[in-house]
Amino acid sequence: MLIAGNWKMNLLPHEGMLLTHEICEGMKSISPEIEILICPPFTHLAQCSVIIESDDARISLGAQNCDSHEFGAYTGEISPLMLVSMGVEYVIIGHSERRVLFNESNEIIAEKCHVVLEAGMIPIICIGETLEERNAGNFEGIVREQLLGILRNEAILESILNSDIVIAYEPVWAIGTGLAADPDQAENAHKFIRSILNEYLPGQSDMIRILYGGSVKPDNASAYFAMPNIDGALIGGASLNVESFLAIAQSA
Ligand code: 13P
Numbered sequence: 154m155l156i157a158g159n160w161k162m163n164l165l166p167h168e169g170m171l172l173t174h175e176i177c178e179g180m181k182s183i184s185p186e187i188e189i190l191i192c193p194p195f196t197h198l199a200q201c202s203v204i205i206e207s208d209d210a211r212i213s214l215g216a217q218n219c220d221s222h223e224f225g226a227y228t229g230e231i232s233p234l235m236l237v238s239m240g241v242e243y244v245i246i247g248h249s250e251r252r253v254l255f256n257e258s259n260e261i262i263a264e265k266c267h268v269v270l271e272a273g274m275i276p277i278i279c280i281g282e283t284l285e286e287r288n289a290g291n292f293e294g295i296v297r298e299q300l301l302g303i304l305r306n307e308a309i310l311e312s313i314l315n316s317d318i319v320i321a322y323e324p325v326w327a328i329g330t331g332l333a334a335d336p337d338q339a340e341n342a343h344k345f346i347r348s349i350l351n352e353y354l355p356g357q358s359d360m361i362r363i364l365y366g367g368s369v370k371p372d373n374a375s376a377y378f379a380m381p382n383i384d385g386a387l388i389g390g391a392s393l394n395v396e397s398f399l400a401i402a403q404s405a
Contacts, residue, residue: 154378154405155319155362155385157190157277158392159217159245160197169197170204175395177210187405188385190215191392192245195231202240215243215277218251221264223272233272244269245387246276247299249325259302266303270312277319277364277387278303280346284326296322296342297349304353313354320346320363321387327367329389336376336383339365343382371400378405 164172176191183189192215193201205212220230236244246269247262262278269276280299282292300320303309322342327334334342343363350358365377366387377383385405391397 156402173204177208179399248279279321281323323366333368340380374401375404
């Protein structure tokens with residue numbers, strides 16, 4: 154089970170450091186079988202990494218994005234190799250906020266996925282439909298297209314065979330709205346996603362963790378974790394508060 158906090162563009166560095174300390178402290182109440190991951194903004198990563206290491210805490214560190222090149226004239230961008238050098242193990246790729254607000258296409262997301270794998274990190278590939286797409290009965294087509302953007306790429310498939318990926322199913326209508334998906338609805342989506350993974354990665358698909366994301370809170374989390382195809386959660390708002398984040402982890 155993987156419990157991941159996506160802090161998005163929140164918390165000043167000193168607040169992020171405090172939250173990291175508090176999570177390290179609270180880890181004693183979390184079963185060792187639960188993997189805890191925090192994904193702070195770029196500006197906080199180096200300090201968070203020092204805190205996690207000095208506390209010897211079982212917390213993994215992730216970034217929320219990265220560029221698809223290793224080095225070069227890409228003003229304002231962050232290289233996957235820079236992230237690795239700071240102790241980053243996971244990178245969130247293709248979050249719906251990046252797809253919508255920053256025009257990231259399935260092609261760009263595939264390029265990022267490839268460089269993250271090449272750099273030895275684990276991509277958390279976000280997929281999910283909008284409300285209009287769901288209401289139009291188009292959920293399966295959209296999710297399939299987003300996944301195939303990654304899985305149809307031979308080079309990526311090759312890298313995945315020697316590595317690991319995480320999929321995050323985040324229906325856009327459930328993100329930050331309080332309208333969490335019904336657990337059965339989420340389980341059906343996860344089952345569908347796993348069946349596509351099985352087409353391209355037979356033998357590996359059962360091991361790939363599929364997280365649910367979208368208004369996960371302490372009072373609804375355990376219903377998701379009881380589902381056979383839900384392997385954890387990607388949490389936004391509730392990951393900014395130590396009590397709610399740890400309560401979700403405890404229910405896993
Ligand atoms: P919320 O938990 O705030 O709905 O955000 C989910 C999300 O986007 C995680 O990546």
